[in-house]
Amino acid sequence: MSTMAVSIDGKSVTTRLAMRMEDSLQAFAVRAACFIGxxxxxxxxxxxxxxxxxxxxxxYIGDEPVGTLRVRWFQSFAMPERLAVIQRYRGHxxxxxxxxxxxxxxxxxxxTMLYAQALPGDxxxxxxxxxxxxxxxxxxxGTKRIVAMVRAVDPSKPLPELDxxxxxxLRREAQLDASGLPLGTASN
Ligand SMILES: CC(C)(COP(=O)(O)OP(=O)(O)OC[C@H]1O[C@@H](n2cnc3c(N)ncnc32)[C@H](O)[C@@H]1OP(=O)(O)O)[C@@H](O)C(=O)NCCC(=O)NCCS
Numbered sequence: 611m612s613t614m615a616v617s618i619d620g621k622s623v624t625t626r627l628a629m630r631m632e633d634s635l636q637a638f639a640v641r642a643a644c645f646i647g648x649x650x651x652x653x654x655x656x657x658x659x660x661x662x663x664x665x666x667x668x669x670y671i672g673d674e675p676v677g678t679l680r681v682r683w684f685q686s687f688a689m690p691e692r693l694a695v696i697q698r699y700r701g702h703x704x705x706x707x708x709x710x711x712x713x714x715x716x717x718x719x720x721x722t723m724l725y726a727q728a729l730p731g732d733x734x735x736x737x738x739x740x741x742x743x744x745x746x747x748x749x750x751x752g753t754k755r756i757v758a759m760v761r762a763v764d765p766s767k768p769l770p771e772l773d774x775x776x777x778x779x780l781r782r783e784a785q786l787d788a789s790g791l792p793l794g795t796a797s798n
Pocket of ligand 1: 644701
């Protein structure tokens with residue numbers, strides 16, 4: 611449970627980490643509704659092969675999954691992504707609750723920095739949650755522009771220094787082939 615309290619019509623919103631396959635399916639259902647159904651994200655892009663190495667946080671009203679966030683773990687940062695709240699439950703702080711649960715989880719696992727890749731239209735949302743741009747100007751190119759956003763896990767501490775942050779965090783991730791290997795590598 612998070613210490614941040616959110617309730618809708620007198621019902622508390624709770625958060626939980628996915629521990630069983632069934633929990634992960636609830637996270638995937640929320641994402642399918644929001645990203646594939648609502649925002650026209652292709653299935654292959656939404657379910658990109660990184661879900662089974664990630665931690666999924668799910669928000670509930672009662673037993674109903676209403677929001678989710680996936681966290682991937684890197685040596686120098688934790689990366690929240692795929693933040694989604696079912697449309698009719700938005701504007702009550704569930705997104706913020708999920709981000710805060712991610713922050714606490716990252717803190718408990720020893721991460722010092724959170725890093726997210728936002729679409730330009732979502733930068734203000736992250737900034738309202740206390741994030742800032744990693745580099746002042748966008749450095750990504752191509753059809754899908756992204757903005758690197760960062761936040762210290764402990765807000766009372768300064769952000770840790772990163773060597774060549776653009777090179778580290780804005781590099782494109784490998785696309786995987788059907789066997790899970792990065793495209794262009796020798797298959798076995
Ligand atoms: C982004 C999202 C997760 C927010 O969920 P939520 O539970 O409504 O978030 P919160 O209640 O914590 O915050 C809502 C506030 O953020 C604002 N907000 C939402 N999306 C925003 C955006 N793209 N840019 C700026 N502000 C935004 C809302 O207007 C609202 O402002 P208010 O508090 O002044 O009324 C939800 O809108 C969503 O699922 N969108 C579709 C999926 C998506 O785009 N994910 C990318 C994540 S950034």
